Amino acid sequence: MAKFQRSLSARQRTKARYGVIFVLPAFLLATVFMIYPLFASLYLSLTKYNFAFDTKPQFIGMENYVKAFQDSAFIDSIGVTAVYSVLYFVLVMLGGLILALMLFYAKGKTSVFRTAYFLPIVIPLSLSSFIFNWILQKNYGLLNYFLADILGVGSLTREWLSTNPWAMISIVVVSVWATVGFETILFLNGLQALPEDMLEAGIVDGATGFRTLFSIILPNLRETFAVTGIWAILQALKVYIVPSLVTWGGPGTATTVMYMYVYRQSFTYLEMGYGAALGFIMSILIMALSLLNMRISKKV
Amino acid sequence: MKKILSVMMILAMLMSMGSVALAEEEPQKITVMGLSWQITKIFIEEAAAQFEKDHPGVEVVIETLPDYASLPTYAVNWMNGETDVDVLLIGDANNAAQFVSRDLLYDFEEDLKFFEEEGFAKEDFLGVGLLDGTINDKQYGMPIICEAYAMNCNNAAMKEAGLWDEDRDAPVMPATWDDVYEYAKKLHKVEDGKVATQGAVIQWGSSTFATLIAAKQGMDGTIYDENGILSFESENFRKMLEVWQKGAKEGIFSKETYADNMAGRNSFKAGITSLLLETGGAFVEADVNLGPGTASLSCFPGGYENGSYGFSTVAIIPRATKSPKLAAQFIKEGLLGKNSQTGTLNVYGKMPALARYFENAELKDWQFLQVVANNSVCTPKYKGATKLSTELHPIIQSYLDEAITLDECMDKLQAVIDSMEKSAY
Numbered sequence: 001m002a003k004f005q006r007s008l009s010a011r012q013r014t015k016a017r018y019g020v021i022f023v024l025p026a027f028l029l030a031t032v033f034m035i036y037p038l039f040a041s042l043y044l045s046l047t048k049y050n051f052a053f054d055t056k057p058q059f060i061g062m063e064n065y066v067k068a069f070q071d072s073a074f075i076d077s078i079g080v081t082a083v084y085s086v087l088y089f090v091l092v093m094l095g096g097l098i099l100a101l102m103l104f105y106a107k108g109k110t111s112v113f114r115t116a117y118f119l120p121i122v123i124p125l126s127l128s129s130f131i132f133n134w135i136l137q138k139n140y141g142l143l144n145y146f147l148a149d150i151l152g153v154g155s156l157t158r159e160w161l162s163t164n165p166w167a168m169i170s171i172v173v174v175s176v177w178a179t180v181g182f183e184t185i186l187f188l189n190g191l192q193a194l195p196e197d198m199l200e201a202g203i204v205d206g207a208t209g210f211r212t213l214f215s216i217i218l219p220n221l222r223e224t225f226a227v228t229g230i231w232a233i234l235q236a237l238k239v240y241i242v243p244s245l246v247t248w249g250g251p252g253t254a255t256t257v258m259y260m261y262v263y264r265q266s267f268t269y270l271e272m273g274y275g276a277a278l279g280f281i282m283s284i285l286i287m288a289l290s291l292l293n294m295r296i297s298k299k300v
Numbered sequence: 301m302k303k304i305l306s307v308m309m310i311l312a313m314l315m316s317m318g319s320v321a322l323a324e325e326e327p328q329k330i331t332v333m334g335l336s337w338q339i340t341k342i343f344i345e346e347a348a349a350q351f352e353k354d355h356p357g358v359e360v361v362i363e364t365l366p367d368y369a370s371l372p373t374y375a376v377n378w379m380n381g382e383t384d385v386d387v388l389l390i391g392d393a394n395n396a397a398q399f400v401s402r403d404l405l406y407d408f409e410e411d412l413k414f415f416e417e418e419g420f421a422k423e424d425f426l427g428v429g430l431l432d433g434t435i436n437d438k439q440y441g442m443p444i445i446c447e448a449y450a451m452n453c454n455n456a457a458m459k460e461a462g463l464w465d466e467d468r469d470a471p472v473m474p475a476t477w478d479d480v481y482e483y484a485k486k487l488h489k490v491e492d493g494k495v496a497t498q499g500a501v502i503q504w505g506s507s508t509f510a511t512l513i514a515a516k517q518g519m520d521g522t523i524y525d526e527n528g529i530l531s532f533e534s535e536n537f538r539k540m541l542e543v544w545q546k547g548a549k550e551g552i553f554s555k556e557t558y559a560d561n562m563a564g565r566n567s568f569k570a571g572i573t574s575l576l577l578e579t580g581g582a583f584v585e586a587d588v589n590l591g592p593g594t595a596s597l598s599c600f601p602g603g604y605e606n607g608s609y610g611f612s613t614v615a616i617i618p619r620a621t622k623s624p625k626l627a628a629q630f631i632k633e634g635l636l637g638k639n640s641q642t643g644t645l646n647v648y649g650k651m652p653a654l655a656r657y658f659e660n661a662e663l664k665d666w667q668f669l670q671v672v673a674n675n676s677v678c679t680p681k682y683k684g685a686t687k688l689s690t691e692l693h694p695i696i697q698s699y700l701d702e703a704i705t706l707d708e709c710m711d712k713l714q715a716v717i718d719s720m721e722k723s724a725y
Contacts, residue, residue, distance in 0.1 A: 051372055139567045159555055248506065
């Protein structure tokens, strides 16, 4: 028995050794491309370093972080991101849920609709942003042409990209269009995972229509809400491509989001230290909101 | 055995002698890199083919630079003495700041004696081009093509509105920004709630700083204050902003460039816009699109006498290159050669850096723009000058949208200027 136990341990030890070897490449990749850059950026955020004019970083402690919260342009960009995020989060969650419910209740031939909802995700966001920039242009854009020349309602034409609030609405709409398909698929998976006998029991008890939806279906999608919520928050807060290419951050700074400001500091002004600090502030903000979302989802 | 060893030693000796001889010569291969539009519009591939034909044994490789955001990676390589490019085209000499501060570039004048060859003296170049490539009083950038801000005009629209100078057979030249507003008002047409013809588009996107510099230079003859520091403060400038705001509010001046620097050129090329106030080469694109004789040039108020804003695409040669002489030779014979310089002018509307090629211009408008360019100024070489292209246009846009007052606008513009170090790199 003791000899058997010893040989079992040896086999397990061999397995463990192989396990380490298999995991090692991924661990090395993570270390080189994630862990090391993370700590290097953290150090950089505590320094003053302009890539063009400074020969090496100069340690200044928390000065960059203090500067960030005194930087009115950065605070404004947080405000713009907050407005965008709230609008985007509500629309993409609602939109995704409604589309998923429609697909769920439709049953049968829904593959065409599922493909149609998911197609925008497949198109590179930068490409679709360029195209929407053209569609929404005031004088030669397709939307104003359609409204004025096809529908004959020229009074509805707008400067969609260069006036407020239409510029903010434009980037929210483009972002929702591009990503609602993914939320729909996540919600649909959650709906399809619901036990059928639970729904049947509800019907037997007299629950129909919206009653079934609000009393049975939605409460049982708690975990799905956690996943979709975190994904939507991440998409909202790390927005960059759409406002950069559709409205170029304008009019004025009305659609200049946090990431655009961080990019500008790091790669346009080459202020690597300050840019790194801004990046960490953003990361902390995103993590905090994600944790909040998870807590709320657990309580509901 | 001894014989074999002797032969081997002789061979080894000969090889080492050969390798020394090769090391003293420059490698006969250079790599030229630029953005894809530069490669097309400067006819670089054609220039490379001709250069290889004229110099058998020489190889010129053309590569595309994806974006100016990748320039810092070249700085890192060049600091280590390595380079995979021998001639690099950059659109704004301020992009060279990161290289100049680390002494990574050849000075065309002192190091390469570029101006000593006949036909390539400083006087042979368009003034604003050399100015744009000068940093710390050294010629680190060699201008290849130049542009200047002017007013592109749709001929038919101008004639119909009675804005044609019959004596010059050219569009009228506005004396003030009130004139520009009145011209645009006459040209602007709205049908069924939709703009049928846009009066004017002024460049109010990320190149707003160029528009401001062009406007100030034209109106006041200088962009500097009495201390030689960049300043927009003047009565003329304030009046101009008020006219801009009025025109924007009425829709006569379009705001489409807010979201796309190219929007004005696109609508001008499509025949939708009658006046386009930005780079003066756009009229050629309209001619190509809508037919010869569609468009002509006029200037910003005061631009003909006082100049405008000029800028260049410049070539830089890194010290890390092993073929600096060959690189300089290619610039002279290829990029500054007749085919590239004339082709870029007549086909794409980019002015040649060498003044003599204006004689080959097919359109008389180029002589007009040459006069404007010769008096023009370029972006001041300040540390942090990139702020001009990132922070001025949001301020102007906010003012045009009445989010801030005129005084607040002028204060914010001044604050951006104050935040830049006025010294060179």
